[in-house]
Ligand SMILES: O=P(O)(O)O[C@@H]1[C@@H](OP(=O)(O)O)[C@H](OP(=O)(O)O)[C@H](O)[C@H](OP(=O)(O)O)[C@H]1OP(=O)(O)O
């Protein structure tokens with residue numbers, strides 16, 4: 001009997017499609033029984049398919065409605081992930097709330113989020129009371145994190161003079177010196193991978209006092225142009241090679257906790273190590289369906305994940321339990337933990353020793 005294929009429809013913006021849907025991924029998935037099929041976003045989703053699974057990164061009410069309609073028409077299809085769960089990441093306050101709810105103990109290391117306040121209007125921006133407990137320098141981030149260029153525009157603010165240029169609603173977050181290196185933790189279902197990237201450099205005591213403009217604007221610092229990031233000298237200068245990785249088990253526990261709390265399968269989070277302590281980690285950002293193609297071996301990780309879904313669906317089918325309509329792939333189903341084809345249970349953190357950036 002011919003092997004049953006598993007069809008995954010993907011609905012992505014053109015830029016995302018270009019970076020994510022590479023032949024190396026499509027080919028590997030195909031060799032393992034998974035067909036990746038483009039969803040035509042100009043046509044109704046419900047009229048396309050059949051798909052066993054849909055993965056997506058699109059915004060707006062129309063798309064939400066289309067997913068609902070598709071779910072009703074295809075009750076056995078798996079949708080990765082639910083728009084409601086994704087929306088939680090579109091606000092920089094609700095995004096990090098889940099971190100504060102995590103209960104994870106570790107012998108030597110602790111984690112949390114930086115001190116932050118949300119400012120909705122100019123008046124509150126200059127109200128000293130609202131600032132209680134928060135000290136300069138701070139990073140001003142747009143409250144909304146909806147993937148627009150605007151939502152990535154940030155400013156490092158050194159003193160009160162720098163506040164004039166800010167446009168609420170914003171989040172003001174304590175700037176924490178962290179050695180200029182950020183850890184990006186990619187989560188793909190049960191699979192977790194941590195890599196190092198360039199971040200904002202530390203701010204010295206002199207800079208804190210002497211900044212003339214009071215404000216420094218920037219955007220997507222960890223996502224600089226190719227040539228800047230592939231330059232050997234640049235890495236040496238940034239001491240990325242020398243930077244110690246966070247403990248694997250610690251990061252994996254946080255990743256699992258976030259996956260469960262957020263009810264999401266495809267996301268990454270940015271972590272910095274507080275230079276004041278050395279064993280305190282701060283989560284500063286969580287992104288839905290990030291640039292996985294920059295993760296080394298992304299084809300294998302993603303294909304393993306697709307196979308996890310396929311196997312889970314087949315198992316559920318065999319047990320005749322049925323899948324809930326409009327199902328979000330369960331995040332806490334440890335009993336069903338699937339062993340991937342290379343014998344690795346996929347749950348361990350793969351820490352890259354080398355800086356793995358590849359664009
Ligand atoms: O474009 P890429 O591949 O750099 O991916 C972006 C991510 O970069 P990263 O994987 O962390 O290096 C990026 O992460 P950062 O903002 O750099 O932390 C976002 O996830 C971005 O999505 P959005 O604009 O927030 O919707 C991601 O952009 P989209 O591709 O989803 O538009």
Ligand SMILES: Nc1ncnc2c1ncn2[C@@H]1O[C@H](COP(=O)(O)OP(=O)(O)O)[C@@H](O)[C@H]1O
Nearest residue numbers: 114152173174175176199200221222270284285
């Ligand atoms: N609290 C912070 N302390 C120090 N640096 C930070 C802090 N928050 C953000 N950064 C720096 O700013 C960059 C962008 O901030 P982030 O919240 O990740 O926004 P984006 O969603 O645009 O990636 C981070 O990658 C990091 O380099």
Ligand SMILES: [Mg+2]
Nearest residue numbers: 222270285286
């Ligand atoms: Mg970020």
Ligand SMILES: [Mg+2]
Nearest residue numbers: 145285286287
């Ligand atoms: Mg982000």
